[in-house]
Amino acid sequence: MSSHAPKVLEVKIRPYQSQSQDRPDHKHTSRVYVCTDILLDLQLKSGETCYLWKISEGEHTRREAVIWLAAEKLSRKVVQVSKALQEACGFRLSDEVCIARGGELATAQEVKVKDVGATEGDIGELRGRDKECWEWVLEDCFARAETIFPGMTFKDVLVRREKRTFTVHSVNGSRSSVAKYDEVSSIKITSATALSGGATPTAIIEHKSLQLVDIAGIDQALGELNNFLSDFNRHFKFTKARRSPAVLLHGGRGTGKTFIVDKITNTGWGKVRKITRTTKPAEIQKTFKEAKLAQPSIIVIDDMDAIVTKDGTILQDVTEAICEGVEELTKDQPPTSLPRVLVVATTSDISKIPMSLRKRGRFATDIMLPIPDAAARKAILKSSAPQISPETSDQILDDLGERTHAYTPEDLALLLDQAHITAEKRLEKSEQESTQDNFVIQEDIEHALLVVRPSAMHDITLRPPKVRWHEIGGQDRVKEAIQLALETPFRVSVIFPPRSPVGTNNIPASRDHAGLRRVSHQRSASLRPSWLFQNPYGSSCSHRDGVQLFCCEGS
Template identity: 45%
Template structure:
């Protein structure tokens, strides 16, 4: 392989060196301006003075006409030796080339206005000359955000500008290969280095990850530190992407490295509407004009990718529905109908609700008999602050962070939390305290942190801790180190370095006296709602709800049955109904007849089901 002497000298190649030559992958661009530096005095010829202002203009013209214009290709570091004009021969090196490059800016990306502006401000640095001599800039930017938030999409959009050759750092690359990649990127400027899933390369506690971290630190430093013009950036853009910026070592977050980071947030209602409009689904013209507006309001916690999946599922449903029709029945134009979207919503869950989250059973308030005071208290505490925050702000109030439901077992605490989430349409994260303590040491705390992180991402949302006393017991009880650590984590999350905006924490316990006092301080579980055993009207309401789905004979006296169940919890009243059903089913099997539930069946069930609530529980 033959190369020009100028090329060899610029990049330090010597005869016998092993050199990897590869195609640049991009067209040679037109030059707009070139900065050359006279290095003659630095070559040891001390008797030759530096260029003065009087001769500078003549040298500029001569270098342009006789040196630059005669070269087919020029590159940073290229040297013109022993150039003669007047006086002694001089040597010049090309410090910087301002090529006519495609504009490195992104436009028309819906739903991420603030992040897009910050990214474009950073990309603009590659076209600027920095006015401040001590200003330190970096070639690297870190994109971070959850699954489906748009990191890969943004990287693809940058690549599609055609600004430079793309070099991808792959997961299985070893440190020497990464060094070679950076070297190739510098040679083939302008270029783009992409490091997707950066945390997979550098977050492990092993020698390979540590070596890769050191290589990235050195190469990022060298990009800026080794650039010949301190007022400009080398034309090498480095893009890192990660799910969690906290997993990137701080040594990689310093100046000249991934100092610039851009968080891609989960889309809010306005962003979701903008994303849906940009996707331009073919809606039926007969449908309301605000169909997408309403869909954007309903899709809490959906990312841009989730919304694309939702529409794709709706397209699939529409196609399947069309297949079942004859040519005469099938419409000429295929539209997305409201029903297609409704079906898709049942099938496509937001990414933030996967894995550790649990959707509640669909429970309506009218399915819970009695407890009217509890229902009203929850509506006031949850619906108003989260559904009407502007009203709360106008009055100078603040939403409560936590609500504790306490009372004897079986009195609808868990059902009330589920109904609250169902009625307001919030995402629901259900956790049993005892299950958290069954994990390995450290896993419980990590799970609590992850639940809160996901709830923030999926807001408006409700986190429900059932049996919270299992993790929130008094720390003085001793012997429960894991429980103490989990409690501390829970307190830290509720106090919040990160705000709990749009997140309500509900908890339930049968033993409020066992809770650590720290949980009940203002800013934590600062509203306590007592869920008492149902009174006479409450028990009758529970029986009326059950009656809707039961085949009862005319002799069943609901008010009398409510009196007979004095002192029973709501769950026990339901158990009485189920016991009566079991008895009648047994009679049906024995007689071969389809029998109804009789009053005597319920009376017998009352004697079978024992009361579990003791006087101490209701004190």
């Protein structure tokens, strides 16, 4: 878990001990009184602000108040809230609320006030000099209150034998903040028409965009991911669908899963919390709970297969803790929106993720990061901006993109690193000191290609054994059938699209083997043109050496 997570405490609402503290002039009614322990936990001091919100409603409903050390002894499980603030916030006695750290108390610049009687149509609206007169009287009321907040109501204010009731509508454009009133503050009695015009109150938190841009080589996967991320800012019209804030990124080693997770966390959209192999089930549940209370948040579960399994055995307690945590996020959430908690997990082998985690409402959304094709490899190489002469850069990188079949994005990065290291050593041996030659050249690229090999080919044979048909004795009918299966797709392009993988295998009943075949087919498709063989035919074994993938370079 992140050490920078904000402290959030759960407390209950209690009234002021002395009713005289709830004064008619509203002085100090913006205060919430707490014990010393709460001040220390939140790292606040009297006079600073805190945030309060009902646990049942979520942080998006939070209200700001002034925190203050209580004169009498209080439990760390309660806060004292004035009746005026309770009514403004919609709190009731014994409500369970969250309290979190705020900051310095701001100064009220503009205060919009609603004339309750005029708004309800009981009396006429104030205009001209009458309006200015009432605003002048309200200045005195606010000055005596010292701090003001939306919902604060001044009843039966008397001017020239006329009584009116006023309620603070917004402070500095916000419907949820608290501020100090002083001589620079201005009051504006707003008409009922203006208030009903739908002026949107300023949000307490400015949520940053949760979209990823400028990632080369994964256009389709990036589009799917951004489409999923856009749901956090979407108001759903089809509310019957069960949605989840969790997404699973999967792909082979070096395909960019961790890179994308880092991009997401660097958006600054929310506080980042991490679940690792050492995180215990109780801590996992606490992580989800804290994230729900401190929205927006991002929960990262990198290499989830290593977290939920051990030596091929599913860790039930860890798996159940994650399942319950994801479902808890959407509990009591309106079906028109997602909770502002993104759960992003990664795995190199999706078949190792327990099906209980991939059920509806959990990690039902999965996005595959494929091994890049030639066009994607060229885009990745060019986006890396290697130190190559501008005159030859495009030609060298285009050629390199064509030659690096089955190289992952990580392999390409290592390849360029090696080319730069080779160029550095080459220049050290050279007596030339001119900066004009400080570029990676084709010779450096060739050396790097010998050092860095494609990691996606660790179980793939680029050059099949040189066994000729005539060297295989007997089985003439079998050989003819295999030859027909292998050659037909290349000869009859109308029926079979070019560059498609050709496979000859039997579908086993074994669930594990079926998962292996599915992954093998996905990999062969991403490495096409390729041939997928299963040996022995009809075997129900579940080992990787039961499948051979032969990859053919070229078209």
